[in-house]
Amino acid sequence: MNKKETRLVDTVCIKVGGSTLDAPGFLADFAASVAAISKDFFPVIVHGGGKDIGRQLDLLKKDYKFVEGMRVTDAETVSTVQMVLSGDVNKRIVNALQTAGINGLGISGVDCNFLSATRMTVKGQDIGFVGTVKRVDTRIIDLCAKNGIVPVVSPISRDKSGNIYNVNADLAASEIAKALHAGHLVFISDVAGVLVNGAVVRSIKTTDIEGLIADGHIKGGMIPKVRGARESVENGVAQVHICGWNGKETLGKELNLKTSSGTVVLA
Numbered sequence: 001m002n003k004k005e006t007r008l009v010d011t012v013c014i015k016v017g018g019s020t021l022d023a024p025g026f027l028a029d030f031a032a033s034v035a036a037i038s039k040d041f042f043p044v045i046v047h048g049g050g051k052d053i054g055r056q057l058d059l060l061k062k063d064y065k066f067v068e069g070m071r072v073t074d075a076e077t078v079s080t081v082q083m084v085l086s087g088d089v090n091k092r093i094v095n096a097l098q099t100a101g102i103n104g105l106g107i108s109g110v111d112c113n114f115l116s117a118t119r120m121t122v123k124g125q126d127i128g129f130v131g132t133v134k135r136v137d138t139r140i141i142d143l144c145a146k147n148g149i150v151p152v153v154s155p156i157s158r159d160k161s162g163n164i165y166n167v168n169a170d171l172a173a174s175e176i177a178k179a180l181h182a183g184h185l186v187f188i189s190d191v192a193g194v195l196v197n198g199a200v201v202r203s204i205k206t207t208d209i210e211g212l213i214a215d216g217h218i219k220g221g222m223i224p225k226v227r228g229a230r231e232s233v234e235n236g237v238a239q240v241h242i243c244g245w246n247g248k249e250t251l252g253k254e255l256n257l258k259t260s261s262g263t264v265v266l267a
Contacts, residue, residue, distance in 0.1 A: 014034070015170060019189075021092070027092060028100070031099065033249070047152065052084050069224050078128070078129040085156055109155055115133050133171065133175040183237075185232050187243070192244040203264045
């Protein structure tokens, strides 16, 4: 990555999910794709790991459920989530970057109070130690930018009393992109983009999102993605992309509207 002073528009916040991370060969290709765009952009990677969490909870014979795409998380579960995300998944991504010649630093929202959270409710329902980001302290990201280091962020966060929260990675990526005034926010999904009647919609206006959710076109884990995208666009992020993974050239192509194949969320 170039060590020149990074302009805000050069920042690309990239969120990658657990389903994609599991694909054979993905990590090596992803690292190569990050290396390719690092010539022109400063990448900030935010990751989930839902499948890894699910497998670990199954091994522990721990039941769990989802409410509007958010995992209900009790005290025992949040400890497991932190172990999986901030430990195993985070370091797998960092290791892949290092192998591709990119200096990566694995952090979570807990480190340096990067992400300060409060407890989230969904339609008035308490879903446990699930948090929503209230404040982003960008100083640790600024240090990375100045020193040619790509930050890899686990969304696990804390509140001022030291409670640990499971924060949805899509929403965390949105808050980070807003705080950094990023030029781009890219959600890499296990589908090619936002699907309506089985086809990828090339662009969606922010005002159409809740209607598409209400009509059942957008559901499950895509709900926090598009809501995070809307919040980002409404708060200054220039472009938000939701796309599938198509090999090493994916990021370069998606950052160019002429070659992108996913969905772009527009104001």
